[in-house]
Amino acid sequence: MTAVLKPKDENVVWHQHSIDKAFRSNLKSQKPAVLWFTGLSGSGKSTVAGALENRLAQLGYHTYLLDGDNVRHGLCSDLGFSEQDRRENIRRIGELAKLMADAGLIVLSAFISPHQAERQLVRDLLPEGEFLEVFVNTPLEVCEQRDPKGLYKKARAGEIPNFTGISSAYEAPQNPEIDLPAGEKTLDELVELCIDALEKRNILAN
């Protein structure tokens, strides 16, 4: 029973952590990154992130898209919408994105994430250059006019407390890596802007 858990050949040095981020990224022929989409409700975060994931995946990149659908019902199902819970929600998503980047993936996330401090917290989790803030910069008037889920109407009627842009502040990114004029462009054009920016930053090959 004494030889257990030892390689047969003792001369083989066993590196438990030899499969690391670099190995997993190389296997995927890509650089890991976290593309953090932020913007008002109705700004088009999920739509643009989804279209970009589609484009990247078609090009052969290994991606994953985090959004309310796959996070709120599972990992964060114990959280509500208080300030504290919303902060914890973003913290967990940041840690999740970090692990997925560690797995070598290009991660896209689409959450309002209205506070500068929480976005900075996620940025600080990742190595320099791996976190890219993507500001889906659609004016409030346009978002409210679209109002795809009728939430602005309810918020204006006072039925939703702390609604970002109406009764709660949205702190716009001061220096986002990608600034998308999402009120003025088509979806194809917005995806193209993202692709160009990712190529310029050497996340994608030219």
Add this chain to the structure above:
Amino acid sequence: MTAVLKPKDENVVWHQHSIDKAFRSNLKSQKPAVLWFTGLSGSGKSTVAGALENRLAQLGYHTYLLDGDNVRHGLCSDLGFSEQDRRENIRRIGELAKLMADAGLIVLSAFISPHQAERQLVRDLLPEGEFLEVFVNTPLEVCEQRDPKGLYKKARAGEIPNFTGISSAYEAPQNPEIDLPAGEKTLDELVELCIDALEKRNILAN
């Protein structure tokens, strides 16, 4: 401003969710799975899981290993070691593993996870056949003899409350997909047993 977020060609049907688990798995030429290692402290969970990940990655499979090192300091850094917190810890790891499998990865996890109910909870998160319980079946005496971190000694001295196997129950898997006699085999042999089992279950190509 009305054409925003629409594809230029309205005849192009835009499927936001066309990049799904099947697409991401096919891109990696593999079937996603969660290999859930369970066993006593000192049983060899992390060592076997690490060695298996190494082998799988060398074979070109896309993997990720979840363990205390990368989870407890990040995603679950707010949790302690009370029964409730330990349960929440496993729940989050289960949800995390599910998302990573959704990304098309072969996920390995190495946590004591002593309770049948919590392992069942994770199993129930995943499609039939995608969760594989790997019982690192090392007798308590062997684990205690190894005592790599000196924890059993402290537990016997009453310095660690609720220590699994000493003052807290370990509920052994009743019907694990893989049962590893880890007190009697070398590391290479244990990895080989895992590979064989994964081939038989068509997780890996023969």
